[in-house]
Amino acid sequence: MGGGDWQAAVAVQYALAGATLLVALLHLLWWRRRPEERSALWSGLLSLSAAVLLASGAALFDTGALVHVQTLLLVRTAAIAAVTVLAVVATRVGAGLPPARLAVTLMLALYAVRFVLWGTTHLVYAHRVDRDGFPVYGPLVVLSFVPVVLVVVWLTLDAARRSSSALARRALVGSVLAAVLIAAVADTTGSRRLGELLSALWVTPFVAAQGMLVVLRLVSVEASERRLLSRQSALAAFGGRAVGEDDLALLEADAVRVVGELVDAPVSLQRRPLGTHPAAVPQRRLPPGQRQARGVRVGGSREELEASWEGELAPEDVEVVESVLHVLSAGAERAAAEEELRRLAVRDALTGLPNRALLQDRLASALGRAGRTQDVVAVLFFGLDGLKRLNDTAGHAAGDAALVQVGSAVARAARSTDTAARFGSDEFVLLCEGDCPPARLLEIAQHVRAEVARLDLPGPALTASAGIAASPAGEGSPEDLLRDAHAALQRAKERGTGVETFGEGLRRELLERVQLESDLDRDVPDRLEVHYQPVVRTADGRPVSVEALVRWRRDGELLLPGAWLEVAEQTGRIVAVGEAVLRRACADASRLRLPVAVNVSARQLASPGFAELVESLAVPGGVPLVLEVTETAVIADVEGARRLLERVRAAGVRVAMDDFGTGWSSLGMLSRLPVDVLKIDRSFVARVDEPDGRALVETVLLLGTSLGLDVVAEGVETEEQLEVLRSLGCSLVQGFLTGRPQPVERLLAAVADGGATAARGD
Incomplete structure (x- = not known):
C-alpha cells in the first residue's frame, strides 16, 4: 500500500x-x-x-x-x-x-x-x-x-x-x-x-x-520533598538547641528566626497570661489568618505563646509554625522543670524554706563577711517536742501542717539579712548576721517558742526548745557553729529550760564527751572489768547469787557506770559493752558456782542476734544465768520483749524485773512478761523505816510471794533497814551492808570463808 x-x-x-x-x-x-x-x-x-x-x-x-x-x-x-x-x-x-x-x-x-x-x-x-x-x-x-x-x-x-x-x-x-x-x-x-x-x-x-x-x-x-527535608533539618537543629538552652528569651528569638527562614510570610510570636495548664490547651490547626496558640510555662508562671500572621499560609507552613511552637513549649517546660529542680535542691519541699545545704552555704558566706567586718554571726537552733505524738494521734497531714506553721513563725522572726531554714525533720535554724546581741537572740528564741505554743493544732500541743551559738568575727566553720547551737539545744531539752546559750562550760563538756567516746572505742572490751555484788539470805547472811556490775579502767582509773554508761547507751556502744560483760559473767559463773545476774539494756534487747548469744552462753544443767531487765527497757516493744524472754527461759535462763515499782505500769508489766525474780527498787528500801515506805515494800513482798517469785530488796545499807526487811519476811537482800561489788577473786575468797557476809569491796 x-x-x-x-x-x-x-x-x-x-x-x-x-x-x-x-x-x-x-x-x-x-x-x-x-x-x-x-x-x-x-x-x-x-x-x-x-x-x-x-x-x-x-x-x-x-x-x-x-x-x-x-x-x-x-x-x-x-x-x-x-x-x-x-x-x-x-x-x-x-x-x-x-x-x-x-x-x-x-x-x-x-x-x-x-x-x-x-x-x-x-x-x-x-x-x-x-x-x-x-x-x-x-x-x-x-x-x-x-x-x-x-x-x-x-x-x-x-x-x-x-x-x-x-x-x-x-x-x-x-x-x-x-x-x-x-x-x-x-x-x-x-x-x-x-x-x-x-x-x-x-x-x-x-x-x-x-x-x-x-x-x-x-x-x-x-x-517539595527537598524543602521538607530542609525544614525538618532546620527544626531538628532548633530542637537540639532548645534542649541545651536555659535562657527562654534567647530560645524565643531563635524560634522567631527559624519561622522567618522557613515560612513564606511574616509570623510573630507573643506571650499573654494563660489561666489553664498547657496540657489543657487544645492542639488543633486553625484556619489561615487566625492564630495558632500553644500554652507554655515560663519562669514558674503559666503563659500562652501565641503565633499570628496576616493573610493565608500554606498547610505545610502552618505545620512549621506548630512544630516551632511545640519545640518552644517543650523547651520552656524543660527550663521550668530544671528551675524547679534547682529550687528543690536548696529548698525544703514542705515549708519552702532553705534546706540544710543552702543554710550551710549562706552560713559559710556570712562567716566570711564577718571575718572581714568583725561582725557577729549567730545561729538559733530550734527543736520541736511532741511532733511524733501529733503524727500518731492526728495523722501526718496534721504534723506537716504544724511544720509549715512553725517554719512560718521562724521566718517571721528573720530580718531581711537573716536566713530561716529547715534543718531536719523537726528542727529549724535561724541565721542572724550583723547586729545580734545576746539579749536580742534570747528575745527571738522566746518569741518563736511562744508562737509554737500558741499554734492551733488538732492534737497534742507542740513545744519548742532553742539553742544559741555565736561566732565573733567569723571564727570557726559552719559545722562548728551548727554543732555548738545543737549542743545548746540538747542541753535545753535535758534541763527543761527551754533556751540555752552555748558557752565555755558547755564546750568543755562537749570536748570531754568526745574524748570519752573516743576512749570507749579504744578500751571496749579489753579494759572493762566485771565486779560482783552478792545477794544474801537474811536468815544467815549466806550468798545465794551475785549481780555482775561493769567497771571501766580508763587510763589507770577505775570508773563506775554512772560516769560513762549513759554515753555508751546514747551512742550505741552499750551493745558491745553488754556482750563483753555477759561473756565474762558466764565464764566466771562456773568458778563462783552461784547464779549470776547480768543487767540488759533496751538496745541490747533490740539488737540482732541477742537471743542467739544468750542461748550459746547458757549451759544446760549448769549454773543458772539471770537476765535483769527494767520496765523502761521493754516498754517500747512489750510483745517483742516477751517473746525474746520466753525464748531464753526455754534455754534455762531466769529473768528478773529490776527496779520494780518505778515504771509507769509495773503491775501490767509483771502480768505480761515471763518473770522469775522481783527486785525492789532502792528508793523504796531507803524509806522502809517510814510508814509509807514500809507499806510499799510489804505490798511488793506480798505480791511476789503470791505469784511464786523470788523477791530481792536492793540498796540495803543499814542494820535498821535489814531488821525491818527481815521482820517483813524479806528473805533476800542486796546492798553495801551485806557486800560491796568486788572482783571475782576476792568474792571467791569470801565465799570460801564459810559463807559469812562477804568482805567489802570497792
Missing part, C-alpha cells in the same frame, strides 16, 4: 511511536520508584497506548496484504479507544482531580458498542478496501468517534481550568488546539493518503501535554 513517496512520512510516524514508547517506559520506571505517584502510572499507560496507535498507523501504510490491513485497522481502533480513555484519566489525575469515573464508563460502553458493530455489521467498517487499497468505512464511523472526542476535549479543558499551574493550563489547552488542527488538516487535505496518515497523529498533542504535566508534578514533588 505504501509507495516510495510516503516512506519519509511513515518513518516519521515510526520515530514518533518509538519516542512515545520511550516516554512510556520512563514514566513507568518513575512509577516503580515512587508507587505513590499514580499520575506517572496513568501517563505511562497513555504513552504506551499512543505508541501502539502510532506504530499501527505507520504499519498500515507499510503493508500490502489485506489480512494485515484488517488486523492493523482493528489494532489501531483498539489503540484509539485506549488512548481516549486513558487521556481522560491521566489528565485529571495529573491535575490532581478525580478520574471522572462516569465519563470513563460511558466511553468504554460506547467503544464496546463500536467493536460489536465492527465485527457484526458494515455500519462502522465495510470489511473491504477500495481500488486504491484504502479501507472502506461504514456510515456510522464518524458518529461513533464524535461523542468520545467531545468528552475528551471537554474533560481536558476542565482539567486545564482547575489546574493551579499556569504552564499546565497552557499545555492542556494547547494539546486540544493541536489535536483539532491535526484533525482539520486530515479532513481538508484532499488526499486520502495524507488524511489516513494524519488521522493517527492527533493523539500526539495529548501525550505530549500529559507527559509535561507528569514531569511538572514530579519536579514539584521532588522540590
Whole structure:
C-alpha cells in the first residue's frame, strides 16, 4: 500500500511511536520508584497506548496484504479507544482531580458498542478496501468517534481550568488546539493518503501535554520533598538547641528566626497570661489568618505563646509554625522543670524554706563577711517536742501542717539579712548576721517558742526548745557553729529550760564527751572489768547469787557506770559493752558456782542476734544465768520483749524485773512478761523505816510471794533497814551492808570463808 513517496512520512510516524514508547517506559520506571505517584502510572499507560496507535498507523501504510490491513485497522481502533480513555484519566489525575469515573464508563460502553458493530455489521467498517487499497468505512464511523472526542476535549479543558499551574493550563489547552488542527488538516487535505496518515497523529498533542504535566508534578514533588527535608533539618537543629538552652528569651528569638527562614510570610510570636495548664490547651490547626496558640510555662508562671500572621499560609507552613511552637513549649517546660529542680535542691519541699545545704552555704558566706567586718554571726537552733505524738494521734497531714506553721513563725522572726531554714525533720535554724546581741537572740528564741505554743493544732500541743551559738568575727566553720547551737539545744531539752546559750562550760563538756567516746572505742572490751555484788539470805547472811556490775579502767582509773554508761547507751556502744560483760559473767559463773545476774539494756534487747548469744552462753544443767531487765527497757516493744524472754527461759535462763515499782505500769508489766525474780527498787528500801515506805515494800513482798517469785530488796545499807526487811519476811537482800561489788577473786575468797557476809569491796 505504501509507495516510495510516503516512506519519509511513515518513518516519521515510526520515530514518533518509538519516542512515545520511550516516554512510556520512563514514566513507568518513575512509577516503580515512587508507587505513590499514580499520575506517572496513568501517563505511562497513555504513552504506551499512543505508541501502539502510532506504530499501527505507520504499519498500515507499510503493508500490502489485506489480512494485515484488517488486523492493523482493528489494532489501531483498539489503540484509539485506549488512548481516549486513558487521556481522560491521566489528565485529571495529573491535575490532581478525580478520574471522572462516569465519563470513563460511558466511553468504554460506547467503544464496546463500536467493536460489536465492527465485527457484526458494515455500519462502522465495510470489511473491504477500495481500488486504491484504502479501507472502506461504514456510515456510522464518524458518529461513533464524535461523542468520545467531545468528552475528551471537554474533560481536558476542565482539567486545564482547575489546574493551579499556569504552564499546565497552557499545555492542556494547547494539546486540544493541536489535536483539532491535526484533525482539520486530515479532513481538508484532499488526499486520502495524507488524511489516513494524519488521522493517527492527533493523539500526539495529548501525550505530549500529559507527559509535561507528569514531569511538572514530579519536579514539584521532588522540590517539595527537598524543602521538607530542609525544614525538618532546620527544626531538628532548633530542637537540639532548645534542649541545651536555659535562657527562654534567647530560645524565643531563635524560634522567631527559624519561622522567618522557613515560612513564606511574616509570623510573630507573643506571650499573654494563660489561666489553664498547657496540657489543657487544645492542639488543633486553625484556619489561615487566625492564630495558632500553644500554652507554655515560663519562669514558674503559666503563659500562652501565641503565633499570628496576616493573610493565608500554606498547610505545610502552618505545620512549621506548630512544630516551632511545640519545640518552644517543650523547651520552656524543660527550663521550668530544671528551675524547679534547682529550687528543690536548696529548698525544703514542705515549708519552702532553705534546706540544710543552702543554710550551710549562706552560713559559710556570712562567716566570711564577718571575718572581714568583725561582725557577729549567730545561729538559733530550734527543736520541736511532741511532733511524733501529733503524727500518731492526728495523722501526718496534721504534723506537716504544724511544720509549715512553725517554719512560718521562724521566718517571721528573720530580718531581711537573716536566713530561716529547715534543718531536719523537726528542727529549724535561724541565721542572724550583723547586729545580734545576746539579749536580742534570747528575745527571738522566746518569741518563736511562744508562737509554737500558741499554734492551733488538732492534737497534742507542740513545744519548742532553742539553742544559741555565736561566732565573733567569723571564727570557726559552719559545722562548728551548727554543732555548738545543737549542743545548746540538747542541753535545753535535758534541763527543761527551754533556751540555752552555748558557752565555755558547755564546750568543755562537749570536748570531754568526745574524748570519752573516743576512749570507749579504744578500751571496749579489753579494759572493762566485771565486779560482783552478792545477794544474801537474811536468815544467815549466806550468798545465794551475785549481780555482775561493769567497771571501766580508763587510763589507770577505775570508773563506775554512772560516769560513762549513759554515753555508751546514747551512742550505741552499750551493745558491745553488754556482750563483753555477759561473756565474762558466764565464764566466771562456773568458778563462783552461784547464779549470776547480768543487767540488759533496751538496745541490747533490740539488737540482732541477742537471743542467739544468750542461748550459746547458757549451759544446760549448769549454773543458772539471770537476765535483769527494767520496765523502761521493754516498754517500747512489750510483745517483742516477751517473746525474746520466753525464748531464753526455754534455754534455762531466769529473768528478773529490776527496779520494780518505778515504771509507769509495773503491775501490767509483771502480768505480761515471763518473770522469775522481783527486785525492789532502792528508793523504796531507803524509806522502809517510814510508814509509807514500809507499806510499799510489804505490798511488793506480798505480791511476789503470791505469784511464786523470788523477791530481792536492793540498796540495803543499814542494820535498821535489814531488821525491818527481815521482820517483813524479806528473805533476800542486796546492798553495801551485806557486800560491796568486788572482783571475782576476792568474792571467791569470801565465799570460801564459810559463807559469812562477804568482805567489802570497792
